[in-house]
Amino acid sequence: MLIAHVTFHTPAADRSRALDALRAPEELTFDHHYLLYATAGALRLEADGQRWLLAPARAALITAGSPIHVALHQKVTACSVLFSPEQYGPPP
Numbered sequence: 419m420l421i422a423h424v425t426f427h428t429p430a431a432d433r434s435r436a437l438d439a440l441r442a443p444e445e446l447t448f449d450h451h452y453l454l455y456a457t458a459g460a461l462r463l464e465a466d467g468q469r470w471l472l473a474p475a476r477a478a479l480i481t482a483g484s485p486i487h488v489a490l491h492q493k494v495t496a497c498s499v500l501f502s503p504e505q506y507g508p509p510p
Contacts, residue, residue, distance in 0.1 A: 445487050450500035451509055452480040459494035463487070479509045 454463070455477035463470045463478055464487040472478055480486055482503040 444489070445485050447483060447485045448480070448500060449482055450502055451482050451506060452478075452486075453499040453501070454478045454480070455497055457495045457497055459490075459492050461494050461496065462489040462491070464489075481508050 454472065456472055456474055458474060460471055460473040463472050465478075465480060465484060470476075470478065478486075
């Protein structure tokens with residue numbers, strides 16, 4: 419199991435250029451089951467044709483190998499846990 423705690427923050431001088439880049443959703447795929455939640459701010463998550471606003475107190479559990487799109491529109495602090503698919507079956 420891997421655990422990460424990340425804060426996405428941009429210096430004021432680069433904020434306008436960075437926000438333009440953050441508006442476009444980025445496709446991500448992980449080799450592990452992926453638990454993602456925001457502790458501050460919110461991010462938009464799209465998977466399997468559905469969209470969610472992932473705000474604090476909400477979490478997403480993504481099956482290994484499933485492509486997701488993530489878009490950030492503000493400063494976000496997010497935490498993740500990656501689970502080995504060999505040790506843990508697919509999420510419900």
